[in-house]
Amino acid sequence: MAFVDRILHCNSFTRGHVVPLLAGARRVGWLRHDNAKALQQHADVFHVGHDSVLLLAEGDTDAVSRAVDGVVDALVAERRVPKVRNETFDVAPRWGERPIFRLDRGAVPFFGVRAYGVHLNGYRYDGCNYSLWIGQRAKNKQVAPGKLDNVVAGGIGNGYGAAATLAKEAEEEAAIDGQLIGRAVACGALTYCMETRNGVRDDVMFVYDLEMPPDFTPCNRDGEIAGFELMPLAEVLERIRTTTDFKFNVNLVILDFAVRHGILRPDDPEYLDVANGLHRPLD
Amino acid sequence: MAFVDRILHCNSFTRGHVVPLLAGARRVGWLRHDNAKALQQHADVFHVGHDSVLLLAEGDTDAVSRAVDGVVDALVAERRVPKVRNETFDVAPRWGERPIFRLDRGAVPFFGVRAYGVHLNGYRYDGCNYSLWIGQRAKNKQVAPGKLDNVVAGGIGNGYGAAATLAKEAEEEAAIDGQLIGRAVACGALTYCMETRNGVRDDVMFVYDLEMPPDFTPCNRDGEIAGFELMPLAEVLERIRTTTDFKFNVNLVILDFAVRHGILRPDDPEYLDVANGLHRPLD
Numbered sequence: 001m002a003f004v005d006r007i008l009h010c011n012s013f014t015r016g017h018v019v020p021l022l023a024g025a026r027r028v029g030w031l032r033h034d035n036a037k038a039l040q041q042h043a044d045v046f047h048v049g050h051d052s053v054l055l056l057a058e059g060d061t062d063a064v065s066r067a068v069d070g071v072v073d074a075l076v077a078e079r080r081v082p083k084v085r086n087e088t089f090d091v092a093p094r095w096g097e098r099p100i101f102r103l104d105r106g107a108v109p110f111f112g113v114r115a116y117g118v119h120l121n122g123y124r125y126d127g128c129n130y131s132l133w134i135g136q137r138a139k140n141k142q143v144a145p146g147k148l149d150n151v152v153a154g155g156i157g158n159g160y161g162a163a164a165t166l167a168k169e170a171e172e173e174a175a176i177d178g179q180l181i182g183r184a185v186a187c188g189a190l191t192y193c194m195e196t197r198n199g200v201r202d203d204v205m206f207v208y209d210l211e212m213p214p215d216f217t218p219c220n221r222d223g224e225i226a227g228f229e230l231m232p233l234a235e236v237l238e239r240i241r242t243t244t245d246f247k248f249n250v251n252l253v254i255l256d257f258a259v260r261h262g263i264l265r266p267d268d269p270e271y272l273d274v275a276n277g278l279h280r281p282l283d
Numbered sequence: 284m285a286f287v288d289r290i291l292h293c294n295s296f297t298r299g300h301v302v303p304l305l306a307g308a309r310r311v312g313w314l315r316h317d318n319a320k321a322l323q324q325h326a327d328v329f330h331v332g333h334d335s336v337l338l339l340a341e342g343d344t345d346a347v348s349r350a351v352d353g354v355v356d357a358l359v360a361e362r363r364v365p366k367v368r369n370e371t372f373d374v375a376p377r378w379g380e381r382p383i384f385r386l387d388r389g390a391v392p393f394f395g396v397r398a399y400g401v402h403l404n405g406y407r408y409d410g411c412n413y414s415l416w417i418g419q420r421a422k423n424k425q426v427a428p429g430k431l432d433n434v435v436a437g438g439i440g441n442g443y444g445a446a447a448t449l450a451k452e453a454e455e456e457a458a459i460d461g462q463l464i465g466r467a468v469a470c471g472a473l474t475y476c477m478e479t480r481n482g483v484r485d486d487v488m489f490v491y492d493l494e495m496p497p498d499f500t501p502c503n504r505d506g507e508i509a510g511f512e513l514m515p516l517a518e519v520l521e522r523i524r525t526t527t528d529f530k531f532n533v534n535l536v537i538l539d540f541a542v543r544h545g546i547l548r549p550d551d552p553e554y555l556d557v558a559n560g561l562h563r564p565l566d
Binding site: 094097118185189191204206208264266267270272278 | 377378379380401444445446468469470471472474487489542543544545547548549550551552553554555556558559561562563564565
């Protein structure tokens, strides 16, 4: 088992399994063939063609969102969408563009719309070795229960930017206050595209590093993390290489940390596939 | 003009303009159609088919290199390759694999083989702002004469690894000794693929950061750099955005520096296209 296997696991997406979800001429999602078919009975909101599904609902963001919400309720009743999360993500063709509609987080994989999140590497460095604060996800989490996680991570809900999401999640998930999170450094964006039970996970992770003060211990406030542990990076990397203890996408965030901080190095034959593989091209 | 234009400029490669150069079943280069045709008269070394060119020369690395060298000499005589550089690059299907042959650097674009180099961001940080040591390339350089450059950069010649190349070039180009370059941190790999006058430039740049001591001024020893200047990063980024003063691929290295150090940030609408665009997928 090698580091690149963790990357391949997150990039299981196969173009032949899906059709594009279009808003006008722009793609905003990927629909698995069975998911596209399930939209045929909502012909007022979606036109299901052979090669694509077209969003028909018109109007401003509120109006389109209401129309799609009605479809999502039906999909939940049919158990095609597990449940409504009561947290909505903006849906736009590209990052930074005006959203066409808002979509409940629970329905994001069904429609295969691109989702954006923030991940924080909370690290310590003694001048020689790095350690990372690692959280263990609560056993009742819907996604990856009990798996190991970054000290802070969360999806960017509608109306929030990346920095605001980071500050909010840092406070809720790890009791990192505004002053401390203000020292976090934006370090890049990682991308992957994965087939999941419910559809497609087309994810962008905005990555931040924060050097944690020696006297600070993260403390969870929202019940999503069972506990935190400070782990030597070398041990973390060995667990990433040899186990699936870490949440699927957190492996990528930590591999990127190791690439950016010279822990993995170019003369390692696997280096280039890791460093390059963390960045799936955006279409 | 925007940052992404600098990235697009380095990614002018169009698949329809080339055919693959194959060694057995593996691709090792891209040949422009006119370049492929020029190999027809070397039928003992290359078989030129309709959709690909196959390397016929067999034997160990030395034997294949000798056969290809003969062809390169003819291509120089025909002015299809500008000149022999007397510096050879390893040619292999993937980084870390055994080379199939060595190719003179001057012929690398003609055959469109992937080339690997190192680039060093020599920076200073005052706790608030970054500055970069920037070199100006000598006016007699074959590629990008007079353009602005990283403090150290160089191609990885055959038999050298990335770290060894960095140390060698640091000494020759900027009088950075072994002790100082030993503090450089490997930070990732950038990739692009560009059509050039002579063929295809399929490049991997291994990127390093080095915090430069306040009392150190780089000094060129090999005549390739006309002079160095310490520039505020904000000014460097503005010149990258609004001018073509920097060598085409150096723009990418400095944009990556700005992404990794939180100078460019996710809430900028252009951020994702920059952060992602620096990493062209390897095939």
